[in-house]
Amino acid sequence: MRRRYLSGQAKTICYVAGIWLCVSVGICGVFANSEINRIKEEFSLQSEATYEIVRQRLDENDAVLAGIDSLLQTFPEADPKGLREYSHEMLVRYPHIYMVELQPRVEAAQLDRFESWAKATIDPHFVVKDFGYGGQRAWHAARGRAVYYPITFMEPSAEAAHPVLGLDVYADNKFKSAIDQTIASGRPSVSAPFDLFEGGRAYLIFKAIYARAIEPPSDLASAGRGKTPGVTDVATRVVSLLIYAGKFLGPGELSPPTASLRIYLQGYQRDDPLGLVQKTSARPKSKWERAVFPELIFSRTLSNASQPFVFETRRQLGIDVLRPLPTGLTLVGTLLILLLASTAYGDKIAARAAVRDARRRLFGEKEQALVTLQAIADAVITLDSKGRVQFINPVGERMFGIEHYQAFGKFVEEIVDIEFDLAHAASQSPFERALATRAMVTLSDNSFVLRRDGQKILIEGTISPVFDQEGALTGVVGAMRDMGPVRKKAIEALRASEQRLQERQDELTHVARFHSMGEMASGIAHELNQPLSAILSYNQACVRLLQEEQLDLPAIADAMRATTEQAKRAGDIIGRLRAFIAKRPANIVSLDLRQSVANALELSEPWLGQSQADVVIDSTSDELIVRADAVQIEQIVLNLIRNAVEATEHLPVSQRKILLRLRAVDGSGVLSVCDTGPGISPQARLKLFLPFHTTKESGMGLGLSICQSIAESYGGKIIELSGDSPGAEFRLMLPLQEESGTAYAN
Structure with missing residues (x-):
């Protein structure tokens, strides 16, 4: 009997052990699979993050190289000090960029002259050289070759690195192929990686810098693709970055x-x-x-x-995918459950484990909620059902100007004063309203917290009631956000947008002035031809007088004075044109609208003379002082006059009439430009001031649109008046300046 009992007990133990073993294998597999999936996700995220960092480093390399390229292309003869300062700033900002180097292209025929120049300007011991023949790490004089690319600039310029000056990088095949590639393509190219003497791996990025040459270089590898026949783009130098790959990652x-x-x-x-x-x-x-x-x-x-x-x-x-602690605990728990599944003690153990787990989760939830309240960027305050403060997070302490321990237990009215802008009467506290209505209260847009020191903090947020399981009100929670920084950012963005819009307007205005000068080109050429022809005639007369036996000195002097006057006249014409089309920021000053009209007429004199139009000026004797940029106002007047001339150019000469009337009307200076042309059709009038709309065959459609924008920027406007009389009338209206220096609002 004893043997049977032991045999049955052993069998039970074997069954339990077998089941436990199978369950253990399954649990280990589940744990291992779960951990593998977690590690896969973590590995993927880490690899993606590292990939993005490396990609960013490569983009930083391109950005620095592009900056140096732009500097050298814009200022070919730039001071090395400026290049060194820029390079030093980039090396400090990007530690993985080990060195910035510059290698000019030197042909064999220029080698001696180049070395003499380098000794005088770079280093007295400068010589073009190679490094390491036959596996020997030593300096050697450069071997004969068609082209050299010696190092003439290094940053950082360490004392220990001075012997590298003059090294011909073109002698090394791994660098030569990269240099040939960038010269041929015009884009950056990288060399094969190599070991640094200090340890670690590195590589060089080369970028060819081109210049125009009439004669092609001796080696075709240095020539790019010239766009102009007979002109060749030559890689006059190469800029390179030495990248230390070991510092890609911090x-x-x-x-x-x-x-x-x-x-x-x-x-x-x-x-x-x-x-x-x-x-x-x-x-x-x-x-x-x-x-x-x-x-x-x-x-x-x-x-x-x-x-x-x-x-x-x-x-x-x-x-290591099998975490020892959870795996071991799970296996032991599984064994206990199998051995004691049929006993009450096992039930108690399970119940106690459930209680402990619930408490742990509850504690974890409370801790997580507390940490969240401490970390969020909003001010949070909690009250009990009586309106007494129970909790204030750190952001709330800074917003309300009081510590948590000082506010605990006090009524909220003693701590927080929420008021409203433009409120005619005292409003009920949002905390009191939430407690009274048992509903969420949203703070209006004009809400602000008034601190004890008098500071106003613009806020937004909500006050929400809190209930227990039975639905009884236990208190309220207020969440408020400081809107001051958000509003500040919005204002800054608006100002930046306005600045960009003004810059685009200035560019477009400048283009319009160029277009106007292009249309006036023939008249300007005719006007310049008169003084130039006179200068030629006077000079020829002087030559004839000087060849005579009896010199007529007074006549020669008169001819030379006349030549001077004609040259000054031509210079005045060119000066007016340059001042009109010069690109510069707007200079708002007090100016007389009558003088602006006179300047515009003087500028358009060659053009008006060519059109033979009869221009009549009807001006008030009083000053019409406005605040504006003189060139922009002259641009408006010139555009209106040009439109009037073009409207009458198909009429007989006797009918080409243009009237310019200047008056002060209701605090505004008004310029009326009237012509006797065919007028403006009702269809064209609807789109008159729209950009890119024109009735001219070669017009841009921007003249009136730009003029209207200029006038509006100074508080004025341009209008077109339709009447029974033939022709068209345009009026420019600008607010006059008061004696105090301000302008009338029109």
């Missing part, structure tokens, strides 16, 4: 020790040392771990045309 950005990282050139294998830019290895795993657990791989080509790299991270999973 201390907090490196991959975890469980993952490996590879960055290598496209077209190379991941472990090929010739194309390897950066490499970090993870701790090795055992063979059985590599056989059982998967390897996570993240590989992506970096989206940078000038630096064609492949980014790859790998992580070999191992036994």
Whole structure:
């Protein structure tokens, strides 16, 4: 009997052990799968973040190279000090950029003269040289070749790096191919990676700087594609960035020790040392771990045309996917449940575990809620059903100007004073309203908190009631946000937008002045031809007088004085034109509208003479002082006169009449421009001031639109009047300036 009992007990133990073993394997598999999925997601996020950091570094390289390229293209003879200051600022900002170098293109025939210049301006010991023949790490005089690209500028300019000055980078094949590529394409190119003497991997980014040359260079590799026949774009120098790949990632950005990282050139294998830019290895795993657990791989080509790299991270999973503590606890709990499933003690254990878990969750929820209230950017205040303060988060302490321990237990009216702008009568406190109505109260847009020190803080937010399980009101929670910074940002954005709009308006106004000058080109040429012809005649007369035996000095002097007057006349014409079309910011001053009309007539004199139109000026004797930019007002007047002349150019000469009338009307200076042309049709009148609408065959459709914008910017306007008389009438109305210096509002 004893043997049977022991046998049955052993069988039960075997059954329980077998079931427990199967369950344990299943649980371990579930835990392992869950952890693998978590690690996969974490690995993917970390790899994506690291990829974005590396991609950003590559974009920073392009940005710095583009900045130096733009500086050298804009200022070809730029002071090295300015380039050095810019390079130093970029090196400080981007630590992974190890050095900025500049290599001019030197042909063999120019080598001696170039070295003499470099010794005088760069370094007394400067010489073009090579480094390391036959595997020897030593300096050698540069071998004979058609073209050299020696280093003449380095930043940082360390004392220990001075021997590198004069090194011909074109002698190294891995650099030569990159230089040839950037010269041929005009785009940045990278060299093959190499080891730094200080340790770590690096590579160079080259960018060719072009200049125009009439004669092609001796080596066709230095010539770009010229767009003008007979003119060749020559790569006169090359700028390069030495990139230290080991500093792509900062201390907090490196991959975890469980993952490996590879960055290598496209077209190379991941472990090929010739194309390897950066490499970090993870701790090795055992063979059985590599056989059982998967390897996570993240590989992506970096989206940078000038630096064609492949980014790859790998992580070999191992036994660490089974977390010891939760796995062990789960297996032990499973064994206990199997052994004691039929006993009341097992029920009690399960119940106690459930209570502990509930308490833990409750504590965790409370802690999470408290941390959330402490961390959010809104001010939060909680009251009990009597209106006494129970809690204020740190943002609320700063907003209300009181610490939490000082406010606890006090009535909210003693702590928080919420008022409303433009309120005619005292309003009920939103806290009292929420407690009374048992409903959420939304603060209006004109709400503000009045602090004890008198400061007003514009706010928005809500006051919400809180109920218990039985529906009884237990208090309210107020959440308020300081709207001052938001409004400030909105105002700043509006001002920036207005500034950009003004800049576009100035550009368009400048273009319109150029267009006006283009249409007046023939008249201007005729006007300039008169003084130039007179100068020629007087000079020829002087030559004849000087060739005579008896010199007539008074006649020669009169001819020379006449030549001077005609030259001054031509200079005055050109000066007026340059002042009119010059690109400059608006200079708002007090000016007489009558003088602006006179200046515009003087500027259009050649053009008016050519059209033979009869211009009549009917002006008041009083000053018409307005506040505006003189050139812009002259532009408006010139445009209106030009429109009137063009409207009458198809009429007989005797009928070409233009009337300019200047008056002061209701606090405004008014200029009326009337013509005897065919007038404006009702259809054209509807779109008269719209941009890009014109009735002229070669018109831009911007003249009246720009003039209207200029007039409106000074508080005025341009109107078109229709009447029974033939022709058209346009009126420019600008507010007159008062004696105090302000202008009438029209």
